[in-house]
Amino acid sequence: MKTSLSFHKVIVGFLVIYLLIPLAGTFLFSIAGKWDHTILPESFTMKWYIELFQDERFYGALQHTMFLIVVTVGLSVMIMLPTIFIITVYFSKWEGWLQAAAMLPYGIPPIVGAVGLIKVYSNGPLQITGTPWILVGAYFITILPFMYQGIRNSLSTVNAVQLVDAAELLGATKFQAFRTVVFPNIISGILVSTLLSVALLFSEFAFANLLVGGRFETIQIYLADKLNSSGHLTSAIVITYYSIILLLTGTVLKLTFKKEKVHDISSKKRSLLFLMKPYRQKNTALEGENS
Amino acid sequence: MSYVTIDQVTKGYHHQVVLENISLTLKKGEFATLLGQSGCGKSTLLRSIAGLEDVDSGSIFIDGKDITHISPRQREVGMVFQSYALFPNMNVFDNIAYGLKMKKAKNIKSRVTKMIELVDLVGKEQSYPHQLSGGQQQRVALARALVMEPKVLLLDEPLSALDAKIRKSLQKELKRIQKELEITTIFVTHDQEEAMTMSDRIFVMDKGKIVQSGSPVEIYTSPVNTFVAKFIGNYNVLSMEVFHKLVHSTELNGKEIAIRPEVLQIVSANEDNLGIHDDWGIKGFVKDVSMTGNVLRYEVETEVAAFLVDNLHHKGKMFEQGAQVQIFVPKKECIIL
Numbered sequence: 232m233k234t235s236l237s238f239h240k241v242i243v244g245f246l247v248i249y250l251l252i253p254l255a256g257t258f259l260f261s262i263a264g265k266w267d268h269t270i271l272p273e274s275f276t277m278k279w280y281i282e283l284f285q286d287e288r289f290y291g292a293l294q295h296t297m298f299l300i301v302v303t304v305g306l307s308v309m310i311m312l313p314t315i316f317i318i319t320v321y322f323s324k325w326e327g328w329l330q331a332a333a334m335l336p337y338g339i340p341p342i343v344g345a346v347g348l349i350k351v352y353s354n355g356p357l358q359i360t361g362t363p364w365i366l367v368g369a370y371f372i373t374i375l376p377f378m379y380q381g382i383r384n385s386l387s388t389v390n391a392v393q394l395v396d397a398a399e400l401l402g403a404t405k406f407q408a409f410r411t412v413v414f415p416n417i418i419s420g421i422l423v424s425t426l427l428s429v430a431l432l433f434s435e436f437a438f439a440n441l442l443v444g445g446r447f448e449t450i451q452i453y454l455a456d457k458l459n460s461s462g463h464l465t466s467a468i469v470i471t472y473y474s475i476i477l478l479l480t481g482t483v484l485k486l487t488f489k490k491e492k493v494h495d496i497s498s499k500k501r502s503l504l505f506l507m508k509p510y511r512q513k514n515t516a517l518e519g520e521n522s
Numbered sequence: 523m524s525y526v527t528i529d530q531v532t533k534g535y536h537h538q539v540v541l542e543n544i545s546l547t548l549k550k551g552e553f554a555t556l557l558g559q560s561g562c563g564k565s566t567l568l569r570s571i572a573g574l575e576d577v578d579s580g581s582i583f584i585d586g587k588d589i590t591h592i593s594p595r596q597r598e599v600g601m602v603f604q605s606y607a608l609f610p611n612m613n614v615f616d617n618i619a620y621g622l623k624m625k626k627a628k629n630i631k632s633r634v635t636k637m638i639e640l641v642d643l644v645g646k647e648q649s650y651p652h653q654l655s656g657g658q659q660q661r662v663a664l665a666r667a668l669v670m671e672p673k674v675l676l677l678d679e680p681l682s683a684l685d686a687k688i689r690k691s692l693q694k695e696l697k698r699i700q701k702e703l704e705i706t707t708i709f710v711t712h713d714q715e716e717a718m719t720m721s722d723r724i725f726v727m728d729k730g731k732i733v734q735s736g737s738p739v740e741i742y743t744s745p746v747n748t749f750v751a752k753f754i755g756n757y758n759v760l761s762m763e764v765f766h767k768l769v770h771s772t773e774l775n776g777k778e779i780a781i782r783p784e785v786l787q788i789v790s791a792n793e794d795n796l797g798i799h800d801d802w803g804i805k806g807f808v809k810d811v812s813m814t815g816n817v818l819r820y821e822v823e824t825e826v827a828a829f830l831v832d833n834l835h836h837k838g839k840m841f842e843q844g845a846q847v848q849i850f851v852p853k854k855e856c857i858i859l
Contacts, residue, residue, distance in 0.1 A: 397607040401621030415611040
């Protein structure tokens with residue numbers, strides 16, 4: 232028993248190192264001056280960060296990304312939450328259809344999707360190719376699986392159907408039952424889905440580049456552009472936007488879970504951090520390819 | 523005057539009949555139990571009364587009002603679910619007060635406090651459901667339903683998730699509260715012992731039909747068919763042909779005969795008829811014996827059939843496995859099905 236426990240610890244330790252080393256490397260590179268033939272940098276400098284923070288384009292790109300994320304995720308929660316709730320609770324026989332629809336984005340590669348979207352929306356009644364609105368639409372579909380799974384799982388975890396039954400028998404209307412009994416209990420599930428979607432959209436490049444490109448520069452397009460000029464600068468960008476996400480996540484988590492018990496918070500935070508890891512890996516891989 | 527009337531209610535799912543022509547009436551203040559194996563339709567019937575399931579045909583009346591097609595919130599029934607369905611985001615007080623708040627009732631605080639006293643949860647008002655034991659959660663669920671002063675209280679296997687000891691004490695308490703408030707109650711269970719202890723009237727259900735109804739004593743002592751006899755009391759059910767062969771008499775006639783295990787007497791093989799001339803004696807041997815504490819249960823093998831025999835456990839009066847015995851069947855205890 233004891234040996235197997237320490238074995239597990241070693242495995243987890245290796246995993247953490249494996250995931251953190253690229254990030255630590257990126258950070259080191261972003262503050263490195265000269266770093267050619269030594270293991271650690273020969274000199275350190277903040278000039279990449281200074282350069283970044285003085286670049287107006289960076290703030291513009293960040294703003295664009297934030298705008299897209301807030302609009303898309305907000306829209307998704309507003310539309311998907313009632314939809315999933317109504318279908319799970321009142322029309323459970325249609326659940327299969329909703330599930331199939333929500334899983335579709337997995338089956339379509341971004342390139343194929345983008346080409347199709349450009350074709351459909353470059354003429355006809357809805358000419359939105361090249362505007363941020365086509366990105367909002369594409370992103371809505373991209374995060375659909377996360378939204379669907381997260382919300383549906385939390386609905387079934389709290390046994391929403393029975394909670395609604397109980398509330399209705401106590402005199403609540405359907406809407407009251409949702410607002411007072413279901414929603415407060417699935418808010419953490421919604422939050423997990425939301426944060427996952429935010430993280431995913433923050434690092435989305437394919438759709439942004441193909442559908443809108445330089446006309447509405449997002450942080451990833453800015454990053455791709457800078458890759459050609461300096462590896463140090465791109466490292467600084469990666470570290471900066473990673474910090475922004477970390478800060479955002481931390482704040483939201485703190486605000487939402489402060490009422491709950493201590494052990495509940497830690498377990499939820501842990502699960503969230505675990506969800507963030509694939510994203511983290513993706514950024515560093517992008518960096519590694521080009522430096 | 524009946525208070526609850528269910529008139530020819532029928533319901534099916536996917537071409538399968540779940541409730542078939544169910545009719546029953548209850549008096550005000552009665553404690554009725556729907557008893558049956560899982561899948562017999564008892565929970566569906568209860569949910570139909572609550573309005574959580576639609577019925578295909580038939581009608582349901584409570585206190586003279588047809589409630590068949592009105593929404594659950596207007597039916598004035600209270601329900602306790604098997605898994606309690608407490609609201610996890612609310613503490614005990616708020617859970618119990620929920621219905622009153624929805625109704626914008628007056629004196630919420632005093633009514634909830636009184637209910638908390640009734641179900642013996644004083645001091646737990648601020649606890650959340652996950653901080654309570656199963657028994658305590660059960661009491662909250664009960665208080666939450668009762669505080670609304672429903673016309674009918676519906677209980678869907680409310681005790682089945684609890685361990686035996688808490689279950690027994692909650693059975694008593696539930697009965698006490700029901701008597702105190704004189705509330706008409708419909709209880710669903712698959713446990714015949716629970717049904718016997720608690721009910722004024724039992725409706726035994728099988729395959730979507732009510733097969734027998736009556737007081738616990740009636741149901742137990744005169745089952746109408748083999749299903750009820752076997753389900754309710756471990757009856758020995760024999761075909762008449764076999765029985766005639768065993769007792770060398772054709773005095774009783776019918777299809778089958780049912781005999782309760784506890785009315786059979788077991789004595790050693792060479793003993794006399796105990797002087798009771800109305801008894802039939804059957805020779806056999808003890809195939810197995812088990813003890814539940816106060817009761818010894820013998821499995822006696824005779825030439826053509828096996829019998830279950832229950833005896834009170836007296837010191838020094840126990841037959842070993844393999845012992846040659848005879849059992850006496852009292853004539854008046856034989857039930858012809």
